[in-house]
Amino acid sequence: MNCRFCEQPLLPTQNRCPRCGRFADVPQGDHTFRFSKKDRDNRHLMAALSYLNILVLIPILFARRSQYVRYHANQGLVLFIFWSAYTLATRLFVLFLDLLFGGIYAAIPATLSSIFSFVSIIFFILAILGISNAVKGRAKDLPVIGRIRFLF
Protein backbone atom coordinates (compact mmCIF):
# COMPACT_ATOMS: atom_id res chain seq x y z
CA MET A 1 0.00 0.00 0.00
CA ASN A 2 1.17 3.54 -0.75
CA CYS A 3 0.38 6.77 1.05
CA ARG A 4 -2.63 8.40 -0.59
CA PHE A 5 -1.05 11.81 -0.29
CA CYS A 6 2.60 11.43 -1.23
CA GLU A 7 2.85 7.89 -2.69
CA GLN A 8 5.35 6.81 -0.06
CA PRO A 9 5.23 2.97 0.22
CA LEU A 10 3.86 1.92 3.60
CA LEU A 11 4.23 -1.27 5.60
CA PRO A 12 0.96 -3.01 6.46
CA THR A 13 1.54 -2.10 10.11
CA GLN A 14 1.97 1.62 9.43
CA ASN A 15 -1.20 3.65 9.56
CA ARG A 16 0.70 6.91 9.57
CA CYS A 17 2.96 7.93 6.71
CA PRO A 18 6.58 8.42 7.87
CA ARG A 19 7.24 10.92 5.06
CA CYS A 20 4.30 13.35 5.19
CA GLY A 21 2.91 12.40 8.60
CA ARG A 22 -0.63 11.89 7.42
CA PHE A 23 -2.82 8.99 8.39
CA ALA A 24 -3.05 6.38 5.68
CA ASP A 25 -6.51 5.06 6.40
CA VAL A 26 -8.45 8.29 6.58
CA PRO A 27 -11.35 8.38 4.13
CA GLN A 28 -11.28 11.04 1.41
CA GLY A 29 -12.59 14.35 2.69
CA ASP A 30 -11.88 13.59 6.34
CA HIS A 31 -9.56 16.25 7.79
CA THR A 32 -9.97 15.27 11.43
CA PHE A 33 -6.29 14.30 11.72
CA ARG A 34 -5.22 17.87 10.95
CA PHE A 35 -6.61 19.22 14.21
CA SER A 36 -5.41 18.56 17.73
CA LYS A 37 -7.58 16.49 20.03
CA LYS A 38 -7.58 19.33 22.54
CA ASP A 39 -8.90 21.78 19.95
CA ARG A 40 -11.58 19.32 18.83
CA ASP A 41 -12.65 18.47 22.39
CA ASN A 42 -12.73 22.02 23.71
CA ARG A 43 -14.31 23.85 20.80
CA HIS A 44 -16.87 21.39 19.48
CA LEU A 45 -19.91 23.44 20.55
CA MET A 46 -18.48 26.61 19.07
CA ALA A 47 -17.83 24.65 15.86
CA ALA A 48 -21.42 23.39 15.83
CA LEU A 49 -22.73 27.00 15.92
CA SER A 50 -21.30 27.38 12.41
CA TYR A 51 -24.24 25.52 10.93
CA LEU A 52 -26.98 27.57 12.58
CA ASN A 53 -27.61 30.04 9.79
CA ILE A 54 -26.41 33.59 10.53
CA LEU A 55 -24.99 32.44 13.87
CA VAL A 56 -21.95 31.33 11.85
CA LEU A 57 -20.73 34.89 12.49
CA ILE A 58 -20.07 34.00 16.15
CA PRO A 59 -17.40 31.37 15.43
CA ILE A 60 -16.00 33.51 12.59
CA LEU A 61 -15.57 36.52 14.86
CA PHE A 62 -14.82 34.97 18.24
CA ALA A 63 -12.88 31.78 17.59
CA ARG A 64 -10.25 32.87 15.12
CA ARG A 65 -7.46 31.01 16.84
CA SER A 66 -9.09 27.59 16.76
CA GLN A 67 -8.20 25.81 13.53
CA TYR A 68 -10.95 23.30 14.18
CA VAL A 69 -13.59 26.00 14.54
CA ARG A 70 -12.23 27.76 11.42
CA TYR A 71 -12.75 24.58 9.44
CA HIS A 72 -16.40 24.30 10.48
CA ALA A 73 -17.02 28.05 10.26
CA ASN A 74 -15.84 27.96 6.64
CA GLN A 75 -18.18 25.11 5.83
CA GLY A 76 -21.07 26.72 7.71
CA LEU A 77 -20.49 29.98 5.84
CA VAL A 78 -20.50 28.23 2.46
CA LEU A 79 -23.72 26.45 3.43
CA PHE A 80 -25.31 29.70 4.64
CA ILE A 81 -24.42 31.53 1.41
CA PHE A 82 -25.72 28.75 -0.84
CA TRP A 83 -28.85 28.34 1.27
CA SER A 84 -29.59 32.10 1.22
CA ALA A 85 -28.90 32.38 -2.51
CA TYR A 86 -31.19 29.44 -3.22
CA THR A 87 -33.98 30.85 -1.04
CA LEU A 88 -33.70 34.32 -2.56
CA ALA A 89 -33.51 33.09 -6.17
CA THR A 90 -36.45 30.69 -5.87
CA ARG A 91 -38.64 33.24 -4.04
CA LEU A 92 -37.96 35.90 -6.65
CA PHE A 93 -38.72 33.39 -9.38
CA VAL A 94 -42.05 32.46 -7.74
CA LEU A 95 -42.87 36.14 -7.25
CA PHE A 96 -42.13 36.78 -10.92
CA LEU A 97 -44.37 33.87 -12.00
CA ASP A 98 -47.06 35.09 -9.67
CA LEU A 99 -47.03 38.46 -11.42
CA LEU A 100 -47.20 36.77 -14.82
CA PHE A 101 -49.72 34.02 -14.11
CA GLY A 102 -51.47 35.33 -11.01
CA GLY A 103 -55.21 34.92 -10.81
CA ILE A 104 -56.44 32.09 -12.97
CA TYR A 105 -53.13 30.17 -13.12
CA ALA A 106 -52.12 30.86 -9.52
CA ALA A 107 -51.64 27.13 -8.97
CA ILE A 108 -48.43 27.19 -11.05
CA PRO A 109 -46.37 29.48 -8.80
CA ALA A 110 -47.96 27.92 -5.70
CA THR A 111 -46.93 24.41 -6.79
CA LEU A 112 -43.41 25.53 -7.73
CA SER A 113 -43.09 27.25 -4.38
CA SER A 114 -43.91 23.98 -2.58
CA ILE A 115 -41.38 22.07 -4.70
CA PHE A 116 -38.66 24.65 -3.98
CA SER A 117 -39.38 24.47 -0.26
CA PHE A 118 -39.21 20.70 -0.36
CA VAL A 119 -35.86 20.72 -2.18
CA SER A 120 -34.42 23.10 0.42
CA ILE A 121 -34.59 20.19 2.89
CA ILE A 122 -31.22 19.26 1.35
CA PHE A 123 -29.64 22.31 3.02
CA PHE A 124 -31.27 21.39 6.30
CA ILE A 125 -29.87 17.85 6.11
CA LEU A 126 -26.38 19.24 5.33
CA ALA A 127 -26.63 21.50 8.40
CA ILE A 128 -27.60 18.54 10.60
CA LEU A 129 -24.67 16.53 9.20
CA GLY A 130 -22.30 19.43 9.89
CA ILE A 131 -23.53 19.83 13.47
CA SER A 132 -23.24 16.10 14.05
CA ASN A 133 -19.62 16.06 12.81
CA ALA A 134 -18.69 19.20 14.74
CA VAL A 135 -20.07 17.88 18.03
CA LYS A 136 -18.32 14.53 17.60
CA GLY A 137 -14.98 16.27 17.04
CA ARG A 138 -14.80 15.32 13.39
CA ALA A 139 -13.75 17.47 10.46
CA LYS A 140 -15.39 15.85 7.49
CA ASP A 141 -16.26 17.64 4.26
CA LEU A 142 -19.98 17.88 3.60
CA PRO A 143 -21.19 16.42 0.29
CA VAL A 144 -20.88 18.80 -2.70
CA ILE A 145 -20.20 22.04 -0.80
CA GLY A 146 -17.44 20.64 1.45
CA ARG A 147 -14.60 21.36 -0.97
CA ILE A 148 -15.21 25.09 -1.19
CA ARG A 149 -12.89 27.23 0.93
CA PHE A 150 -13.64 30.84 1.82
CA LEU A 151 -11.90 31.35 5.12
CA PHE A 152 -8.50 29.71 4.69
Ligand SMILES: [Zn+2]
Ligand atom coordinates in the same frame (compact mmCIF):
# COMPACT_ATOMS: atom_id res chain seq x y z
ZN1 LIG B 1 2.64 10.42 2.80
